[in-house]
Amino acid sequence: MSDTPEDRDALIAAIIPAAKIEKLELGRVEEILQPLMDLGYISKADTRLIPMAIRLFRKDYLELNLIPEFKPKFWLSHGTDLESEELSLLHTLISLDGDFSIDLLPKSGTVNLLSRVIHYRLSIHHFYALPVDSPFSRISLNALNKLKHWVKNLPKADLDMANLLGDIPALVQHIEKNANGGLNKRIVVFKYQKAKVFTRFSVPVPNELMEEVVEDEEDDEKDNETAMLKAETEIDETLNKLQSTHGDIFKQDEQEELKDSRKNRRRRKQIVRISGMMNQILAEMHGISDAASEAGATIPESIHRLKGIQNTLNNEHKSLKKQISTVEDAIKKLEKNKKKLNKKERQLHRKIKKNAPQSEIQQLKLEITAIKNADRTIEQLEIKKSPFQVQSIHIEAELKNVNKKINALQNRFDNILKKRKEEIEKRQGELKELHDQLKILQGRVEKIKFSFRGKMKKVLDRRYYEEIIKKEVFEKRNRQFLEEVSQDPFVIYLTRLIQIFQWTNGFYYGKIDNEIGDRTFNALDDMSTYSRGLRLKFILTRLSENHEGTRGFWILNIKYLFARLSQIIAEQSDITTVNVLEEYENRFIKNKSSDTSIGNEVTDRAYSEIVEENQSDIRESGIIRRIYYGIKSIANTIFNALKELINILRSAIQELIYLVKNLVKIVYKEIREGMRKFKEGMQFLFGRREFETLTANGSAILTKYDFDFDTLMLVPEEVSDVELRQHTALLYRFSNNLDFALVLTGNILKWVFRLINLGTPIGWARLAIRVAIRYKGMIIKWLVRLGRKLAQTFVSIKYDLGKLSNPRPA
Amino acid sequence: MPDNKNEKTEPFPTVREGSLNDKFNSIGQQIVKIAVDFTTLNVTTLTGHYDHIINTKEQGGKNKVRTKFHDFTKELGKPGAVDARIKLVAHTHVDFDHDTINFVSENVDPNGDFLFDLHSAALNSAKSSRSAFIRMLKEFVR
Numbered sequence: 001m002s003d004t005p006e007d008r009d010a011l012i013a014a015i016i017p018a019a020k021i022e023k024l025e026l027g028r029v030e031e032i033l034q035p036l037m038d039l040g041y042i043s044k045a046d047t048r049l050i051p052m053a054i055r056l057f058r059k060d061y062l063e064l065n066l067i068p069e070f071k072p073k074f075w076l077s078h079g080t081d082l083e084s085e086e087l088s089l090l091h092t093l094i095s096l097d098g099d100f101s102i103d104l105l106p107k108s109g110t111v112n113l114l115s116r117v118i119h120y121r122l123s124i125h126h127f128y129a130l131p132v133d134s135p136f137s138r139i140s141l142n143a144l145n146k147l148k149h150w151v152k153n154l155p156k157a158d159l160d161m162a163n164l165l166g167d168i169p170a171l172v173q174h175i176e177k178n179a180n181g182g183l184n185k186r187i188v189v190f191k192y193q194k195a196k197v198f199t200r201f202s203v204p205v206p207n208e209l210m211e212e213v214v215e216d217e218e219d220d221e222k223d224n225e226t227a228m229l230k231a232e233t234e235i236d237e238t239l240n241k242l243q244s245t246h247g248d249i250f251k252q253d254e255q256e257e258l259k260d261s262r263k264n265r266r267r268r269k270q271i272v273r274i275s276g277m278m279n280q281i282l283a284e285m286h287g288i289s290d291a292a293s294e295a296g297a298t299i300p301e302s303i304h305r306l307k308g309i310q311n312t313l314n315n316e317h318k319s320l321k322k323q324i325s326t327v328e329d330a331i332k333k334l335e336k337n338k339k340k341l342n343k344k345e346r347q348l349h350r351k352i353k354k355n356a357p358q359s360e361i362q363q364l365k366l367e368i369t370a371i372k373n374a375d376r377t378i379e380q381l382e383i384k385k386s387p388f389q390v391q392s393i394h395i396e397a398e399l400k401n402v403n404k405k406i407n408a409l410q411n412r413f414d415n416i417l418k419k420r421k422e423e424i425e426k427r428q429g430e431l432k433e434l435h436d437q438l439k440i441l442q443g444r445v446e447k448i449k450f451s452f453r454g455k456m457k458k459v460l461d462r463r464y465y466e467e468i469i470k471k472e473v474f475e476k477r478n479r480q481f482l483e484e485v486s487q488d489p490f491v492i493y494l495t496r497l498i499q500i501f502q503w504t505n506g507f508y509y510g511k512i513d514n515e516i517g518d519r520t521f522n523a524l525d526d527m528s529t530y531s532r533g534l535r536l537k538f539i540l541t542r543l544s545e546n547h548e549g550t551r552g553f554w555i556l557n558i559k560y561l562f563a564r565l566s567q568i569i570a571e572q573s574d575i576t577t578v579n580v581l582e583e584y585e586n587r588f589i590k591n592k593s594s595d596t597s598i599g600n601e602v603t604d605r606a607y608s609e610i611v612e613e614n615q616s617d618i619r620e621s622g623i624i625r626r627i628y629y630g631i632k633s634i635a636n637t638i639f640n641a642l643k644e645l646i647n648i649l650r651s652a653i654q655e656l657i658y659l660v661k662n663l664v665k666i667v668y669k670e671i672r673e674g675m676r677k678f679k680e681g682m683q684f685l686f687g688r689r690e691f692e693t694l695t696a697n698g699s700a701i702l703t704k705y706d707f708d709f710d711t712l713m714l715v716p717e718e719v720s721d722v723e724l725r726q727h728t729a730l731l732y733r734f735s736n737n738l739d740f741a742l743v744l745t746g747n748i749l750k751w752v753f754r755l756i757n758l759g760t761p762i763g764w765a766r767l768a769i770r771v772a773i774r775y776k777g778m779i780i781k782w783l784v785r786l787g788r789k790l791a792q793t794f795v796s797i798k799y800d801l802g803k804l805s806n807p808r809p810a
Numbered sequence: 811m812p813d814n815k816n817e818k819t820e821p822f823p824t825v826r827e828g829s830l831n832d833k834f835n836s837i838g839q840q841i842v843k844i845a846v847d848f849t850t851l852n853v854t855t856l857t858g859h860y861d862h863i864i865n866t867k868e869q870g871g872k873n874k875v876r877t878k879f880h881d882f883t884k885e886l887g888k889p890g891a892v893d894a895r896i897k898l899v900a901h902t903h904v905d906f907d908h909d910t911i912n913f914v915s916e917n918v919d920p921n922g923d924f925l926f927d928l929h930s931a932a933l934n935s936a937k938s939s940r941s942a943f944i945r946m947l948k949e950f951v952r
Contacts, residue, residue: 709936712855716879728931735935738942744948
């Protein structure tokens with residue numbers, strides 16, 4: 001192949017085909033637009049405003065020296081695009097996982113990136129009603145301390161408050177321990193009615209969920225958790241016993257999965273598995289029966305065939321015997337005649353002596369001659385008899401063989417029938433045993449009451465429960481009390497915080513509006529499904545006021561919810577997006593038979609939906625938009641649920657839960673950003689290295705770089721200062737910020753050539769996910785390095801990405 | 811696939827044509843083929859005016875073709891009258907030990923200073939590109 005610049009461009013385009021990355025580019029504008037709106041650089045969703053907002057954002061982060069090694073492309077003054085590094089910074093700024101901590105408050109009256117970040121955080125918490133781009137002021141400071149009305153032991157310094165508000169996991173943990181009067185003397189009450197009208201993207205709350213949280217009439221205040229734990233232990237023991245006798249019910253990976261599931265869900269799954277085992281045994285029984293039937297069909301047929309042969313042989317044998325017998329009769333007759341020779345000779349002698357008629361004498365003479373020739377005839381007959389005898393012996397042997405075969409087949413057939421009977425009896429025994437166990441388990445599971453009240457009694461202050469909750473709520477249904485609690489500002493804030501937590505953990509995608517709607521309900525269900533140790537029935541219950549149960553108050557056990565969430569947060573390991581991507585590669589890409597696409601119809605649909613949702617929602621002003629761009633908490637949630645999420649992606653499920661969309665969003669986004677950098681690197685290495693700036697007089701300024709960067713620049717005489725400056729910018733655009741893209745490209749090429757040498761085929765999907773993994777790993781390290789560098793130079797900002805710098809080993 | 815299979819192409823095994831492996835293979839073979847001299851760096855900036863009058867009437871074309879200055883290297887050697895003024899603005903030679911020789915022409919008015927700034931920009935761009943390229947190589951062989 002020739003290597004003209006055109007050929008090289010074509011080769012790069014073939015490696016990174018536009019069609020493949022086109023769909024990934026969808027929604028990138030919104031990924032830039034929304035954070036810029038959140039930080040107050042843009043007041044409404046109008047892409048025409050993006051260039052100006054980007055310029056302001058660049059000015060702000062340069063002023064704070066937030067990415068010291070990066071040179072922004074100011075000359076693209078009309079561009080709506082941000083570089084990957086800048087997008088990464090932007091998303092870190094609006095993260096609420098404590099990824100970006102501030103070491104110095106902005107001065108009063110200033111509007112800068114820090115004031116914007118603080119105001120954004122305050123807006124999320126609904127503590128600040130002014131626009132995010134308002135100057136930092138006393139109002140901001142008051143807002144920072146608003147939480148102190150309800151929560152004790154909060155940091156004294158305003159700065160620390162600003163950082164705590166940007167770290168939702170830490171905040172949830174703090175409130176769980178330090179709410180004024182204690183969370184164990186609080187409940188969250190709200191009104192909710194299941195939506196009747198659903199929009200394009202709303203997902204109705206399933207009836208099962210409503211049934212699970214409905215108030216149980218028999219659900220008294222008795223704390224039945226001890227009984228429940230006892231029943232749970234018994235069930236576990238039964239299951240363990242069952243598992244030891246029927247180990248093959250649970251394959252190894254399924255056991256791992258079961259460990260990760262919630263207890264009750266696990267039990268249900270185990271019962272499902274036992275039912276599966278029963279079905280398997282039934283199938284085996286059918287199999288045995290089929291095998292026997294098959295054998296039953298072939299063996300008698302063989303016997304029948306052999307019996308046909310047997311008959312033929314018998315007939316042949318009979319016929320031979322008859323022929324032999326005929327010959328033997330003739331011989332016998334001849335032998336008998338031989339004994340008459342003397343008698344005939346004496347008769348002849350007498351006839352001659354008596355001068356008997358000549359004719360009689362001639363007749364006797366002929367008879368005597370015939371008798372005298374009998375030996376020869378006998379000999380001839382013996383010769384004739386011999387082949388019959390040989391054939392007969394042969395047929396007899398064959399008959400013996402056929403008979404033996406017939407007997408063997410008959411025995412085999414009898415054995416098969418006997419074995420089938422035994423196998424079926426054995427399986428029937430197993431089936432009965434499993435069926436009995438299943439009945440016991442089902443009975444026990446049904447006996448367990450998931451008591452909302454019991455759990456509430458256990459976690460709340462005893463006196464508060466007995467005197468307030470039991471009497472006013474459950475007995476009197478004190479509407480005024482419930483109304484008052486639902487209007488309590490701290491209760492309203494806690495509802496909001498639940499939404500924020502759901503949002504930052506990838507469960508929620510509605511408005512942050514303090515209202516518990518269908519999406520919050522579904523998100524609570526997903527949280528209890530995919531977060532270890534949470535039970536929905538303990539979180540929520542409904543106090544119905546009418547028979548249909550459509551109106552009334554809902555009670556949320558905030559102490560239980562926050563205590564469990566705090567535990568989950570404390571147990572979180574250092575999961576990064578890199579770990580999520582690697583798991584995605586292992587579970588989804590490597591196992592795929594076709595390696596031509598990075599996803600499938602489901603992932604593509606999930607991505608299209610999320611882009612479409614974002615595009616439609618971003619137009620609504622005055623709401624905190626639904627897409628969350630922080631990564632730390634979501635990465636943890638997704639990593640823990642990844643196996644089930646991948647299963648959802650592999651199936652053709654129509655209603656995709658938001659967690660699945662978040663997974664796809666993360667994967668597609670990192671592939672897109674990685675591919676952008678990889679393409680940049682490839683173009684630099686192998687693409688055209690000629691740069692032209694057209695001039696007013698129809699000529700052009702041209703710079704040509706060789707492969708080893710020897711440079712020739714041709715500048716026409718009549719050029720303006722502006723044209724010269726434009727060309728200067730173009731050259732810097734080519735060479736600025738190349739390190740990142742080239743190190744990534746070097747890394748990927750090394751991986752590619754290693755695989756080529758091993759003879760391993762590289763599909764597009766494999767390349768794409770590998771680029772994403774390497775890119776993300778690099779960007780995490782890059783941000784951490786910048787954080788350290790900034791810390792060393794005493795700049796007031798740091799990226800608090802310590803955890804991210806230590807990705808789990810693959 | 812390249813014709814010169816036996817020339818410096820051994821490190822890259824034959825792969826199925828049209829596959830991604832094949833395309834990367836082509837890239838690899840290009841890397842092997844390219845002669846690279848990282849010991850020196852030369853940056854040259856030229857300015858001027860270049861009119862190349864080519865008689866294409868006999869071929870049924872137009873009488874003259876005015877060639878633009880930035881294309882003049884492509885036209886060199888072709889027949890026809892040339893009206894050209896080519897001036898060297900600056901030439902920089904950097905040795906591997908960073909010893910640098912700068913040649914700066916006098917009187918390259920009217921944009922002398924701006925032109926030299928542009929030359930500096932090209933030099934800086936070449937230097938940082940090369941340094942990034944070397945980092946890439948380091949990553950590649952690491």
